[in-house]
Amino acid sequence: MAAKVKICGVTTPAALDAAITARAEYVGLNFFPPSPRHLPVRDAGALAARTEGRIISVGVFVDPDDSLLTQAVTAARLGAIQLHGAESPARAAEVKARFGMPVWKVLPVSSASDIARAESYVGAADFILFDAKTPKGSAIPGGMGLRFDWQLLAAYHGGLPWGLAGGLTASNVAEAIRATGAPLVDTSSGVESAPGVKDVDRIAAFCKAARL
Numbered sequence: 001m002a003a004k005v006k007i008c009g010v011t012t013p014a015a016l017d018a019a020i021t022a023r024a025e026y027v028g029l030n031f032f033p034p035s036p037r038h039l040p041v042r043d044a045g046a047l048a049a050r051t052e053g054r055i056i057s058v059g060v061f062v063d064p065d066d067s068l069l070t071q072a073v074t075a076a077r078l079g080a081i082q083l084h085g086a087e088s089p090a091r092a093a094e095v096k097a098r099f100g101m102p103v104w105k106v107l108p109v110s111s112a113s114d115i116a117r118a119e120s121y122v123g124a125a126d127f128i129l130f131d132a133k134t135p136k137g138s139a140i141p142g143g144m145g146l147r148f149d150w151q152l153l154a155a156y157h158g159g160l161p162w163g164l165a166g167g168l169t170a171s172n173v174a175e176a177i178r179a180t181g182a183p184l185v186d187t188s189s190g191v192e193s194a195p196g197v198k199d200v201d202r203i204a205a206f207c208k209a210a211r212l
């Protein structure tokens with residue numbers, strides 16, 4: 001089965017439409033203010049109006065409080081919540097229960113023990129996204145175009161559905177899927193011309209390459 005595609009950090013109608021046209025399954029809408037892809041809640045409604053029934057919006061959050069989640073879930077008509085911070089299994093379970101929608105937990109990876117942590121989210125989250133660990137002190141915990149050693153994924157026992165993120169581009173995504181068997185691939189900076197600036201041609205090329 002073809003890997004599903006998530007285009008993360010979409011902030012404009014043009015990028016959203018490019019993801020829909022290229023048949024991506026998900027877009028990520030980023031609600032973390034320090035990110036160059038930050039989407040203010042007040043701007044989310046305009047994008048949400050274009051997504052209805054065409055693509056699923058995943059809200060990207062870093063250790064969010066319930067107030068931000070409530071505002072974003074409503075304004076952006078989210079279909080899933082991605083927790084990209086240090087959220088514990090208990091917090092993931094709480095968010096899942098409170099908002100009644102799938103929770104994706106991101107695990108930053110640099111060693112085998114990071115993969116093993118996925119098991120602790122069984123029953124608490126619905127989906128695990130393995131992403132590259134960013135350097136200590138980074139302003140953002142994702143979207144930096146960094147890869148991790150894909151061979152580490154061989155140790156994953158598959159207690160939860162999962163996806164692969166980190167440094168994926170149109171040039172390496174087919175190889176990433178072949179090497180890891182990832183059922184979902186996620187990219188952000190790999191389809192940009194500059195941080196936060198999505199490139200519609202790169203979005204199309206990425207989606208095409210993921211399906212080859």
Ligand SMILES: O=C(O)c1ccccc1NCC(=O)[C@H](O)[C@H](O)COP(=O)(O)O
Nearest residue numbers: 008035142143144145166167187188189
């Ligand atoms: O992209 C961001 O700016 C970001 C900021 C804070 C938390 C998460 C963020 N991105 C989340 C994603 O799912 C990215 O697609 C993922 O980290 C991969 O990014 P990239 O290596 O640039 O493809």
